[in-house]
Amino acid sequence: xxxxxxxxxxxxxxxxxxxxxxxxLLYKRHWTCQAVLRSLPPLAKLxxxxxxxxxxxxxxxxxxxxxxxxxxxxxxxxxxxxxxxxVILVERKKEVCYRMNPVMQKQLLQALSISKxxxxxxxxxxxxxxxxxxxxxxxYAMKQWESVLLQLVSSASSEAPIxxxxxxxxxxxxxxxxxxxxKPNSAPSITDTGFQFLLMDxxxxxxxxxxxxxxxxxxxxxxxxxxxxxxxxxxFHTVGEAYSVGALTTPLQKVLEELAxxxxxxxxxxxxxxxxxxxxxxxxxxxxxxxSSDMQSSEVLGTQGCIVVETxxxxxxxxxxxxxxxxxxxxxxxxxxLPNLVVGxxxxxxxxxxxxxxxxxxxxxxxxxxHAHPHVAKRMPVVPETVSDQIRLWESDRNRVxxxxxxxxxxxxxxEVYETVLNHARSIGGLLWEDASNRRLVVREELHGDxxxxxxxxxxxxxxxx
Amino acid sequence: MSSAMSAARSDDxxxxxxLLDVNxxxxxxxxxxxxxxxxxFQHVLxxxxxxxxxxxxxxxxxxxxxxSACTFLYDSAAIDGTASGRSKRDKQPESRSTTITxxxxxxxxxxxxxxxxxxxxxNQFSNLSGSLSMALCxxxxxxxxxxxxxxxxxxxxxxxxxxxxxxxxxxxxxxxAQRCSVPIDACIVxxxxxxxLQQASHITGGIYMKPPQPEGLFQYLMMVFATDLYSxxxxxxxxxxxxxFRASCFCHKxxxxxxxxxxxxxxxxCKHHKACSTCGANFNVKKGGQKRKQxxx
Numbered sequence: 193x194x195x196x197x198x199x200x201x202x203x204x205x206x207x208x209x210x211x212x213x214x215x216x217l218l219y220k221r222h223w224t225c226q227a228v229l230r231s232l233p234p235l236a237k238l239x240x241x242x243x244x245x246x247x248x249x250x251x252x253x254x255x256x257x258x259x260x261x262x263x264x265x266x267x268x269x270x271x272x273x274x275x276x277x278x279v280i281l282v283e284r285k286k287e288v289c290y291r292m293n294p295v296m297q298k299q300l301l302q303a304l305s306i307s308k309x310x311x312x313x314x315x316x317x318x319x320x321x322x323x324x325x326x327x328x329x330x331x332y333a334m335k336q337w338e339s340v341l342l343q344l345v346s347s348a349s350s351e352a353p354i355x356x357x358x359x360x361x362x363x364x365x366x367x368x369x370x371x372x373x374x375k376p377n378s379a380p381s382i383t384d385t386g387f388q389f390l391l392m393d394x395x396x397x398x399x400x401x402x403x404x405x406x407x408x409x410x411x412x413x414x415x416x417x418x419x420x421x422x423x424x425x426x427x428f429h430t431v432g433e434a435y436s437v438g439a440l441t442t443p444l445q446k447v448l449e450e451l452a453x454x455x456x457x458x459x460x461x462x463x464x465x466x467x468x469x470x471x472x473x474x475x476x477x478x479x480x481x482x483x484s485s486d487m488q489s490s491e492v493l494g495t496q497g498c499i500v501v502e503t504x505x506x507x508x509x510x511x512x513x514x515x516x517x518x519x520x521x522x523x524x525x526x527x528x529x530l531p532n533l534v535v536g537x538x539x540x541x542x543x544x545x546x547x548x549x550x551x552x553x554x555x556x557x558x559x560x561x562x563h564a565h566p567h568v569a570k571r572m573p574v575v576p577e578t579v580s581d582q583i584r585l586w587e588s589d590r591n592r593v594x595x596x597x598x599x600x601x602x603x604x605x606x607x608e609v610y611e612t613v614l615n616h617a618r619s620i621g622g623l624l625w626e627d628a629s630n631r632r633l634v635v636r637e638e639l640h641g642d643x644x645x646x647x648x649x650x651x652x653x654x655x656x657x658x
Numbered sequence: 659m660s661s662a663m664s665a666a667r668s669d670d671x672x673x674x675x676x677l678l679d680v681n682x683x684x685x686x687x688x689x690x691x692x693x694x695x696x697x698x699f700q701h702v703l704x705x706x707x708x709x710x711x712x713x714x715x716x717x718x719x720x721x722x723x724x725x726s727a728c729t730f731l732y733d734s735a736a737i738d739g740t741a742s743g744r745s746k747r748d749k750q751p752e753s754r755s756t757t758i759t760x761x762x763x764x765x766x767x768x769x770x771x772x773x774x775x776x777x778x779x780x781n782q783f784s785n786l787s788g789s790l791s792m793a794l795c796x797x798x799x800x801x802x803x804x805x806x807x808x809x810x811x812x813x814x815x816x817x818x819x820x821x822x823x824x825x826x827x828x829x830x831x832x833x834x835a836q837r838c839s840v841p842i843d844a845c846i847v848x849x850x851x852x853x854x855l856q857q858a859s860h861i862t863g864g865i866y867m868k869p870p871q872p873e874g875l876f877q878y879l880m881m882v883f884a885t886d887l888y889s890x891x892x893x894x895x896x897x898x899x900x901x902x903f904r905a906s907c908f909c910h911k912x913x914x915x916x917x918x919x920x921x922x923x924x925x926x927x928c929k930h931h932k933a934c935s936t937c938g939a940n941f942n943v944k945k946g947g948q949k950r951k952q953x954x955x
Contacts, residue, residue, distance in 0.1 A: 230713055234670035234889045237712050241880050263892030304707045427714070 203403050204231045207420055208276040214417040215278050222299035227424035228277060229300065235259070236270035240279060240292070244300060249289035324469065326432055329458065333471035336455025337394065338515045340401075344370060344386055345518040360453055368404040384550030390519050391555045393562060395476055401454065402477065414443045422447065426456070427477060429470040437466040497563040501538075503576040509534040510565065522546055523556050538579065543586050553587035597637035598624055601647070604631040609650050616646050670886040671808040673717040673800055674709055675793040677815065678702060678731070680722045680766065681784040684817040684848065693872045698847065699762075701876040702815065703755045708884055710734055710754075715808055719796060722762060723789040724769035725782060730792070731761045783821030786814070786854065790831035790842075797840055809887045811841045811864070814855055817848040822911035825854070832858045841865075843883055847872045853902035853913065860901045867896050908936060 207228070210218070218224045229240055239258070243250065252271075259267035271290075274280045279296060283289040324332065343361045362380065365371040370386035389397060402423065409416045422444055429435060437445055437459070448468050452459045456474040460467055498510040499520075507524050509516055512532050520526065523546035524536035536542075546556060561574040568574055604610035610631040617623040622639035626632070635643050685695040706718050720731040732754070790812070797810040812835065820828075832854075835842055841864035844855035851868055859866035869878045885893055904913050907928035918927045923937040933940050 226711060229711065234886060235892060237670070238885055238889055238893070241708055241712070241884055244880070245877070258894055259892055260894055266892050300711075304704055304711065 203399060203406075204228075204277070206403065206406065210417055210420070212278060216293070216295050218417055218421050219278075219293060219296040219299060221421060221425065222303040223425040223428050224421045225296045225299040226303055227427060228279065228296075232277075232279070233266075233270050233273055235263075235266055236274050236279070239270060239274065240300070243280070243290075243292045244297060244304075246292070249283045249285075249291035252288040252290060255290060323432065323434060324458065329432055329469065329471050332458055333455040333473045336453070337398075337473065338513060340454060341390065341397070341515050342518070344382060344390065345515060358453060360450055364401055364404055364408075367408055368400060387522060387546075387549040387551055388555060390522065391551060391559045394473070398454070398456075398473060398477060405450070414447060418443065419447060423477070426451075426470055426474045429474065431470055431472055431475050434460065434467040434469050437468055497565050497569060499560055499563045500565045500568050501560055501575050501579055503578050505538045505579055505582070507536045507538060507560075509536070516563075519559075522549070523551065538583065540586055543583055544590070547587060547590055553583045556583055596624065598634045599637060599640045599643070600632070600634050601643070602630070602632040607631065609647075612650055613643070613647055617643060669809075670888045671713055671715040672709070672886040673719070673797070673808040673810040675719045675721065675796060675810065675812045676702070676706070677728075677786075677789045677793060677812065678720060678722050679784045679815055679817040679847070680762065680769075681725050681782075681818045682766070682770070683725060683782045684784065693847070693875075697873070698875060699759075701879065703758065704876060705879040705884070706732070706758075707754065708880065712884070712886075717800070717808060719793075720758060721789045721792055721796075722765050723785045724765065725784065726772040727765075727769055728785045728789040728792055729761075729765045729768075730796075731765065732758045782818070783824070784816065784818040785824075786816065786821065787824040787827035787831060790814070790828060790835075794831060794834055794838070794840070797838065801838065811843060811887060813843045813845065813883050814858075815845045815847060816852055816855060817846075819848060819850045820852050820854045822906050822913065825906035825911055826908065828854045828858070832861055835862050839863075841887065845869065845875070845878065845883060847875060851902065853904060856898060856901045857903065860898065865895055866898045866901075 207215075207218075219228075229237060232240065239255070242258070255271065256264070256267065271280075275282060275290075278293050280290040280292055283291055339358075340361050343358055344365055362371060365386070366373065366380060368385075368389075370383060370389050371380040372383050373380040389400065392400075406416055406419055406423070409419045418441070422440075437448060440448065448457060448459065451457050451474075452468070454473070455471060456477065457468040457470050460469065498516065500508040500510075502508070507520065509520055510533055511517065517526070517529065517534050520534060520536055523538070523543055525539050525542045526534060526536040528535050543553075543556070547553075557575055557580045561569075564574045573580070601613070604613065610628075610633075614623070614626060614628075614633055617633060617635045617639075620639055620642060622636040622643070623633065624636060625634040680695075685698075702720075706720065709716050709718050716734075718732070718734045720733075722729055722731050793812050797812075800808070800810055832842065835858070840862060842855070842858040842862045843864040844852065844859050844866045846852055846855065846866075846868040856866050858864065865882060867878065867882055869875060882895060885895060904915060905917070905926050906913050907917055908925045909927050909929065909931070912928055914926070914928050918930055919925070920927070920934040920937060920939055920941075922939040923934060925934055925936040927935075931941060
């Protein structure tokens with residue numbers, strides 16, 4: 193899914209936007225170094241590896257020789273990216289030279305030679321920790337995440353709220369522009385972006401929220417550098433192991449509570465201590481940082497798809513989840529709801545409502561195929577062609593009429609003048625409509641100035657009207 | 659199939675199967691360049707760490723090829739799977755290098771015991787064919803997994819020269835690797851070029867290299883063999899100067915420039931035989947010629 197890439201790349205863009213001193217501070221921990229390394233484009237990763245044991249500055253010419261002549265563009269992208277993230281530092285002597293960031297270089301070398309253990313100490317086994325089983329943890333993460341999304345959905349439906357509002361989450365949604373309060377103190381309502389957000393896959397959704405969260409961190413009194421460092425590091429924790437909360441700094445402890453609301457970690461309280469258990473959501477977060485992880489994004493939580501689409505436009509969803517039902521309601525007419533099954537139909541009206549809230553046909557089709565029932569998922573194509581084609585047709589129906597601002601000219605004194613003006617309009621590519629028998633024509637708005645001058649020059653006897 | 663594979667090569671996730679030559683006949687005698695097995699092993703260990711560092715989805719599998727046998731030393735996918743299991747919780751997880759070293763020691767002991775039962779000439783060669791087939795079987799398993807597979811490739815770090823008696827088995831492995839579009843990279847740390855591996859990397863589109871200074875093995879590994887299949891489209895990599903295409907005969911396993919080829923099954927022989935030993939086709943020239951003429955007359 194390219195969207196994950198775009199969003200996660202935005203996140204790295206944000207990291208790159210940190211002031212150099214903060215970045216260097218970030219690179220003091222080898223976990224963040226590794227996370228940053230993994231987020232680089234493939235070529236850049238290899239360059240880092242090649243430069244890792246080089247202590248001198250390398251002239252940019254010799255770096256350029258590494259890439260094939262056809263791939264210079266990719267090479268430049270990689271170099272720029274590394275420069276931005278201060279993975280390599282530029283030195284200008286006689287010629288441009290690159291040197292690896294010594295802080296990062298040292299950390300990476302260390303990481304390589306001692307090979308990895310978990311970044312923080314696992315809680316010792318003698319402390320009475322009842323760890324959840326992987327399945328339990330997954331359900332927990334999924335439930336947490338669903339309740340987050342339900343916050344969004346519940347504000348979309350006019351009925352009584354499905355879940356009690358969590359203000360932290362709602363604030364996040366507002367900051368992300370997914371929710372909008374029309375009046376202060378009134379219940380926020382979902383925006384167009386919010387609708388599109390619902391159809392994204394979990395990873396992109398998570399990334400978008402995390403991004404908002406980090407950019408809002410400074411206002412909430414957390415150091416964004418520290419927060420980013422922790423988020424990057426979280427990906428290296430072992431899923432399902434308990435880590436002590438006490439080992440973290442106080443601001444990070446507060447952060448943990450908020451991350452728990454998103455389902456990234458599970459918090460547990462013991463007699464004296466408190467510990468947190470990262471869930472799969474957390475490990476996937478950093479996983480999707482690397483540019484090449486589209487493959488995993490589809491099954492972040494190991495959620496099984498449940499949707500069957502038939503050629504007669506009927507949609508069956510074997511689910512009891514409120515969220516799934518609500519999302520389906522966005523573009524399908526629900527017909528009946530049984531305890532574990534929702535039956536709906538894709539109709540022109542229902543799809544059109546979706547379009548009017550900014551959802552595209554492609555988004556609907558990807559959603560349907562991504563969440564297909566395992567029995568259907570094996571089939572090619574997952575969504576019957578008749579259905580997907582029809583959805584696309586409906587979309588193009590909406591786009592059939594294109595509105596352009598234009599000027600209408602008439603009352604030409606003679607056919608000759610009309611002809612020359614017509615030819616002129618045609619040659620500058622602004623002619624939209626002509627009617628030779630009545631000597632009328634319509635030209636794009638932005639060319640009006642040009643047209644007016646031209647017509648004026650044509651014996652000055654031309655009439656025009658806006 | 660190949661088009662599907664190349665289309666999938668839009669990311670740099672890779673599964674590397676490393677075949678390590680741990681043949682004592684090679685490492686024991688080799689003192690001239692001063693490159694010891696210990697150094698060699700260190701270089702490879704750090705290289706493994708590097709590959710795993712590049713992406714969390716990368717997989718590394720290490721297969722040791724000894725004189726008589728070969729075995730799996732390490733599989734990153736399997737280790738990670740058990741480490742997250744509950745049972746190991748109380749123990750501090752062992753570091754990767756200790757695991758590999760322990761496995762290697764076990765293997766060398768077993769290999770030694772097995773060797774004594776074999777004829778001395780037979781067992782001096784490294785078991786390339788066996789480890790190649792093992793690697794391919796393993797890759798088949800990766801490819802058949804329902805989740806989108808990483809790009810598999812084989813890296814063969816060989817020291818001992820080719821074993822002529824393995825010719826057929828190695829060639830078969832090479833062609834099956836070609837069929838599953840698995841490139842075979844070869845890094846020769848020994849003094850002689852390997853014709854088998856030259857052909858292997860030529861046929862499968864891998865990289866063949868014999869580092870002029872084996873002591874700097876790590877740098878060669880990093881510069882050349884760490885390159886994933888995706889990035890290979892964009893980087894300058896060493897091209898093989900020439901490939902020794904000579905085949906070995908099936909009868910005496912000798913490398914030959916010119917020989918006899920069975921017209922039925924394409925078996926190669928260094929001498930003329932009356933019948934093909936592989937498929938049993940009769941090569942009696944006079945009779946054959948007459949037979950061919952009979953229908954036309």
